[in-house]
Amino acid sequence: MAIPGNLLSSTTESIDPNTSGWTSKLNSTITQGVGGRNGNGCLAVKSVAAGEMQARTVSSYAITAGTVYETFSDTAGVVAERIGIRWLNSAGTEISITWSLTTAGASGGWHRVSVAGAAPVGATQAQVLLSSTETGANQYHYWENVYLGLPIRVQGNLLPFNTESSEVDASGWAAVVNATVSRQVPVVQWAVDAYNVGGHTLAMTAVAAGNASVLAVDRPTVTPGVEYLAYAYLNPPTLAAVAWIELRYYDATGNQIAAQRSTLATPPPGAGMYRQRASLAAPANAATCSVAAGLDGASAGQVLRLETVVVTVAPKLQSGSVLPYADSSIEQGVAGWTRTAGVATVAQTTPWGIAFFEGSYALAITSTTATASTIRSAKFPTPGGAGLNWRAQIIAHIGAGTWANVAVKIRWYDAANTDLGTSAGTTYGISPGPWYVLSSDGAAPATATQAAIELVATASATNSVLHIDQIVLWQVLPQTAVSTVDADGYIQLTLRELPLDYLLTVYRVSPDGSRTLVRGPAGLLSLNVITSDLMIIEDHEAPLGVQVYYLIEIYNPAGALASTRLSTSATLALADIQEAWLKDPGNPQRACRVLVQRAPDWQRPIEQTAYVVRGRRNKVVLSGQRQGLEGDLAIWTRTDEERAALHLLLDSGSVLLWQADPGMGVDDMYVTVGQITEARTGGFAQEPWRAWTLPLVQADMPVTTGVNGAAGRTWQDVLTEFATWGDVRTAYATWEDVLLDRRRG
Template identity: 85%
Template structure:
């Protein structure tokens, strides 16, 4: 699939169906080859003679001086390689080239090279350069999955792009003890769509024997009481190396006040993602990330890739359990204890041995055929009289388990034990991971809760794995709310099953169904990526009682279950107003005052023939076309007028909606040449009379709802130092929302 935000065309990116986007620059010929991953094609750059060969994009792509751009590619060959961005001025003359470091070794398997740099003064265009130095003539080097564009960073990362990726330089990092900092490009095979990984890594080299560590220079702001998660790929020098990542908190004066270290249990010497999380203390102001080796030998190197600090996720919307206690990623049982029985608790090892989420799980081991009670720490957020659900995902690691009872234990504000719920007991089959849950009503006085498991082994030395724990207040699975002021219905879906498929219909009083629009188009068999989904239906009709039907399919496409919402009606208070909306850009919707509705025309293609000797003509007609007519409206303020211009500027298919009883149905329309007229009176009068020539259109099917795609204000704060910098990059607030930059 195309790489999001790529300036290169799909053909130039994937080399499919040909190599027409590329041309030789030095000592090479260009051929099309098979064996690609981003489509079947790959670029074969073949040397003419021994020595460096270079290929470049045929086209030059517009850039803005002072802006950082990134390029990357997957590559394979007999020698090491590098990739570069060639900066050109307006006349096409080369200004300079930003080269990546050369890969540390050669590999015939696909691996990633990349680099990022700031467009120099005078640069208006850029090209991608591919380079390798071959040892003879007619030697091929292969490239595919090639990107040029703005840096691709992890959404929600508090750290800036260069600190996350080290693709520009090492300025985001500093040595703390016994270390030097540099960049290296090891040979690593990443997934074809792992766009944030690859290329340069941060290399920490131990100066002498002993502990060594480095620290990110950045100090992003944090909110006390919020749990944050730090993670990175760690590449240890040896299997025995003690490599770690650490999340650190600082107060307002810069003093370190808390830290959480997470030590990697490596299964080898590859790249392994390690996580550390901790709730920010009450006096926390900023945070940072450190990494290092304990007991390093002189010259040993620890590499870091894709370093991220973000708000820690929840495994169910509203879960009160911290990520550290729910995921077991940091070592040890993460606050879980054996309340009774012989069971012992530990984190699974090594990295990747047993897990459902992340890289580790809780391992419960019972040496005897008995029952044990396992309990998490206490978590605030329980409330008397409310229904809560505890959920764990479990897997038999060894032996057998005749019973796993899931319970909730309650506590008051003074930590007094109020007892446990009855719970639900499960007999654990072997093989897969299974979801186990139990509901209970919080008793009087409850303010805290813990998840409790009563596990009974069926054989000696049995092992049970637990992962992805959640405890949350049970809310309605499906809820609808009309948002009359903004002209949409909000549909909330909870407890969705990840990776299943979702279809959502709007059902009218006559039983007719219409698919509801989502981010990628109409919601028909869309993959579920979150257990919580909030859908804004801006195309819901006005003044009509309707409901929603939700169909959930398993990944193979078989219907697994359905839901229906309550009845809901969207209203428009003033019958003299109407809505005009852009289905793909609901933020542009306008509520305007109607002067008069169109007098409709319905054109038809006809040919009339006069037959000699006959009184009547012979008329051949095509199918009568849709409605056409002029809608007359008023805008009452300058803001309304500007908003209507923004709505009409795109030329997209629009949705016109009026109150029932006005003699018109909801209609998708295109708008031809508009007339904006003054209404008379003084020049300062803000009212305008508009004539909108409408032509009825079909509902756009593939149009998705534009949005922030997970970006928050924190991402803006991370990427830009001042509001002036934001204004230099984005022309409007809508451009900020959609991350649509100048140039």
């Protein structure tokens, strides 16, 4: 699959179907190899003689001086390697090369190399360089899945790219105690589509025996009361030492006021990279935060490597859940979970990754006897008042022994922490094998303001272990809801409690029973993979003045229909029937509501050839199929803003949707617009009204066009990537470009 944002062509990126995007630069010949990861092809670079050999991209790619660019590739060979960005001026002359460090070792398995750097002054173009130093002639080195472009970073990360990745240098980090800071490139195989990992890691080296730590120098701002999550891949030393990551908060004067440490379970299961998470709500006086990492009990010379360091707003494992991430995920210990009755013990699973459903750990409930034990969470606010329905849900798995049953309940409390009792609860029998979803509903009693999740787990054998993960408590809202947004011309469809990794199809159903697929980010929503339990769909192609509803089909990952849903009906209104909507299905933010001067007088052309037959009165006419409607739509724009918006809509030349009130006798129609005429309406020169003639040709509904959007980007990403608003204006031409992250050049 194509790497998003890649300046390289798909052929140059994947070396499929050929090597036309690459050429030899030094001491090498190139051919197409097989066994690649991004398609079967790969670039096989063969040495002519012993020594360094290089290959480069055939093309040079336009870049902007001063902007940071990144390149990476998956590679394999018998020697270590490096990758570089070759900077060229407008004449094609080399200015300099930004090289990665050489990989710490060689590997015949695919592993990642990468580097990033700012384009130097005078640079207008860049090439990718691949380099390895072979020990003899006719030795091969393999490359594949190559990227060149703007840095690919974790969206929502409060830390800048170089602190996250250390791909430029190690300046984003400082030693705190008993440590030095550097960079290394270990041999690590990552998933082919894990685009924001791999390459350089931050290396903390203990100077002497004892505790050692480093700290990110950045201090991103935080909002008091908001829960944040810090995480990173940790690569601890092979000898015993306790590795940890810590989220730290500071007040407005820079004093540290709170911290939450999360320790990698020891010993680690191997010598790889292990993601460790720490979360904590920002205190009332918090202004900024940072991330620290370190080793306790290190030996002199031991190294802790960090990869992909992130601070972001903590996710909710279920939309609307009132549990903090720590209590839901068990990623930094048992949080607020305790045993209130029975003999069972409560602990975090160990080692890292031995048992989990989300993250890397789970809650381990161990019973030494075949008896029942009660396990309870901390108390959490349940706003909204009496009578509202709440749902507690856990995901459970038998780790050892057998369990007769598990009861899931909600225990209620008032504002004074008075125990109001539990809901009736639901009891489940579970068997060894898969993870089970166990849930129970309960209505909040009078005066209840808080609740805890309570589990009564009954072991049926000694030394039985039950694993619990992804624990959530949320107010139950309708699974499917619709609302109209008449001012912007769309219907909003909200889908809740969707099963992750299942497949989703969404139809809009008209009064005559006809079904039309609804458009999503990747095109029409037909068997799209569900990546979130909550989905909000804006249907900008819903008809005006017609009552519609939505049919939702959910399929399991194998493609079998698992369930269906029906929404309530909704009707989209147009306040002024003299107006009409012109919309770009792929860019709904460009939609324009215009005043109609005159609807088209339609023509339907047809291809015909007439033959005169001697001796016959009538011609013989051969006809093709009659074509769709064609005609001129006359409209007005009333302000300069409307005029500019219509120009923006028409600039792309994309297929548009024209919608008018049903009373106008015109069906919704997909059209292409030919050469437009924009005329003044007379009067003063300052008159803002314009009369437009839009030549329309009926078109088919775009099938593959997806709805463009921010794709997860938030204002926090903009704030992190740019120091000033002036930098934003320099990088982007319009606010739409900011939304879609389309930078100049």
